Amino acid sequence: MAYFLKELPSMSTLLSAYASISTLAMLFRTIFNEMIPKPIRNFISAKFSDIFSNFSSDFTFIIEDRWHAVGNETFRAAEVYLPTRVGHSTKRLLLGNGDTNTITAPPQPGIPVDGKLVDEFQGMRLVWTLRQEEPNKHSHRNKRHFVLSCKKNDREKVMRSYLPHVCRTAVSILNHRQKLNIYTYDQEYSMWEPTVFKHPATFETLALEPELKQFIINDLDLFVKRKEYFQCVGRAWKRGYLLYGPPGTGKTTLVAAIANYLRFNIYDLQLQGVRNDADLRRILTSTTNRSIILIEDIDCSTTSTHSRPRARPPGAKVDNDDAKEVDGMLDNKNFLDPGVTLSGLLNFIDGLWSSCGEERFIIFTTNHKEKLDPALLRPGRMDVHIYMGHCTPGCFRKLAATYLRIKDHFLFSCVEDLIQRVPITPAEVAQQLMEGGNPQVVLEALIEFLNTRENEAVKQEEVVNEKLSSVGNKTWRRILGTTIRS
Numbered sequence: 001m002a003y004f005l006k007e008l009p010s011m012s013t014l015l016s017a018y019a020s021i022s023t024l025a026m027l028f029r030t031i032f033n034e035m036i037p038k039p040i041r042n043f044i045s046a047k048f049s050d051i052f053s054n055f056s057s058d059f060t061f062i063i064e065d066r067w068h069a070v071g072n073e074t075f076r077a078a079e080v081y082l083p084t085r086v087g088h089s090t091k092r093l094l095l096g097n098g099d100t101n102t103i104t105a106p107p108q109p110g111i112p113v114d115g116k117l118v119d120e121f122q123g124m125r126l127v128w129t130l131r132q133e134e135p136n137k138h139s140h141r142n143k144r145h146f147v148l149s150c151k152k153n154d155r156e157k158v159m160r161s162y163l164p165h166v167c168r169t170a171v172s173i174l175n176h177r178q179k180l181n182i183y184t185y186d187q188e189y190s191m192w193e194p195t196v197f198k199h200p201a202t203f204e205t206l207a208l209e210p211e212l213k214q215f216i217i218n219d220l221d222l223f224v225k226r227k228e229y230f231q232c233v234g235r236a237w238k239r240g241y242l243l244y245g246p247p248g249t250g251k252t253t254l255v256a257a258i259a260n261y262l263r264f265n266i267y268d269l270q271l272q273g274v275r276n277d278a279d280l281r282r283i284l285t286s287t288t289n290r291s292i293i294l295i296e297d298i299d300c301s302t303t304s305t306h307s308r309p310r311a312r313p314p315g316a317k318v319d320n321d322d323a324k325e326v327d328g329m330l331d332n333k334n335f336l337d338p339g340v341t342l343s344g345l346l347n348f349i350d351g352l353w354s355s356c357g358e359e360r361f362i363i364f365t366t367n368h369k370e371k372l373d374p375a376l377l378r379p380g381r382m383d384v385h386i387y388m389g390h391c392t393p394g395c396f397r398k399l400a401a402t403y404l405r406i407k408d409h410f411l412f413s414c415v416e417d418l419i420q421r422v423p424i425t426p427a428e429v430a431q432q433l434m435e436g437g438n439p440q441v442v443l444e445a446l447i448e449f450l451n452t453r454e455n456e457a458v459k460q461e462e463v464v465n466e467k468l469s470s471v472g473n474k475t476w477r478r479i480l481g482t483t484i485r486s
């Protein structure tokens with residue numbers, strides 16, 4: 001024993017050996033990181049991990065957030081499914097509440113970047129980790145992927161049973177989701193930003209002619225049931241609505257009612273901010289299924305979409321200010337982002353790109369249908385055109401039932417009489433009814449409002465007629481009449 005102890009190196013020898021090995025390791029790491037180019041470093045690391053993985057009994061799946069230029073539905077399913085599998089082994093969790101209306105609501109769990117979550121399924125142990133790559137010069141967005149590890153022997157079972165189970169569960173969660181989201185596109189980070197959508201509008205509160213309301217509800221019901229039908233007839237499972245009519249007639253409210261009815265998220269797209277068609281394609285293909293893509297005020301957006309400036313032959317005469325402006329834009333070398341073209345948009349509605357994604361609604365709203373490009377109105381482009389008009393007696397009764405909680409009143413006939421003569425929007429009627437108080441007082445105020453508007457219209461007509469009578473010539477009278485009235 002004494003001999004053995006004598007043969008052992010002293011403590012100081014051990015320490016100095018350890019220091020030398022550490023220094024060597026640090027030197028080697030510095031040389032490896034600083035002197036060897038990154039591609040070679042990656043190659044060596046990959047080779048090493050290949051060698052070690054041969055000894056490992058694990059198998060790894062990588063599930064990226066994009067798949068063949070569109071959003072990866074398996075990634076999305078995992079995002080929805082995994083927060084429901086948080087267990088004792090979960091060490092870190094993302095928590096948040098995006099509902100600004102209910103800040104006291106319990107926060108919802110999410111999977112943090114680099115967070116690990118263990119799931120069990122039919123005797124298998126599945127380890128999930130969420131990874132994120134920093135943006136680089138090739139991509140401005142934060143690419144994310146899930147790493148899913150299992151035993152090598154379970155690989156087939158994971159593909160055949162586990163991942164379909166993840167997708168099925170996610171679909172069922174999404175179908176019964178309490179909260180809806182409304183997304184806006186963040187150009188800077190090239191991604192859709194969600195916000196909790198809590199619009200109270202429903203078909204119950206919407207003031208529409210009963211036949212029109214029933215037609216829309218039937219159309220929505222039919223659409224969601226007809227997956228096989230769309231497949232049989234060789235069409236993408238999509239539906240396009242064009243809502244048109246004056247401001248304040250409930251177009252946006254109808255979109256909210258549709259989203260609440262179908263439990264679909266809304267993607268609110270501002271076309272003016274989209275740089276070009278390629279950008280539009282990327283934005284639209286990164287929306288998810290079972291959603292509504294909403295483009296409001298399409299008449300304002302299409303100005304930049306189809307009137308793209310064209311090059312004029314050299315020497316051609318420039319004879320108005322608009323043309324000069326266009327030439328200026330063409331001369332400007334920085335004019336690289338000409339905006340979205342109408343054909344780019346139509347390509348997504350019924351062109352080749354329309355088959356990307358399914359169970360989607362595309363809804364356009366406009367105050368001026370007559371300003372839209374005929375290409376957009378051609379039969380088959382937007383499946384349903386819905387006119388949202390001024391308030392009718394039926395709409396008024398619905399609004400009175402919602403805002404005043406009354407089904408009938410002796411003043412109703414007077415209001416209905418006026419409403420048929422004086423154009424007034426449901427928004428204006430709703431504003432009047434919201435004043436609150438005794439229904440009779442509110443209705444009397446509404447009648448006064450309508451009377452005032454009618455008197456103003458009569459006065460305006462008189463002014464027009466007076467101006468016209470002061471002009472002798474018949475043709476001039478007609479021209480002036482149109483201008484003054486409009």
Ligand SMILES: Nc1ncnc2c1ncn2[C@@H]1O[C@H](COP(=O)(O)OP(=O)(O)OP(=O)(O)O)[C@@H](O)[C@H]1O
Nearest residue numbers: 205206207246247248249250251252253426427430
């Ligand atoms: N048909 C309707 N039924 C119930 N409420 C309505 C209706 N139309 C308008 N309103 C009320 O008026 C407000 C404005 O309506 P909304 O924004 O939907 O009109 P819009 O047609 O989309 O207007 P714009 O063309 O200016 O966007 C809503 O908050 C809603 O309360």
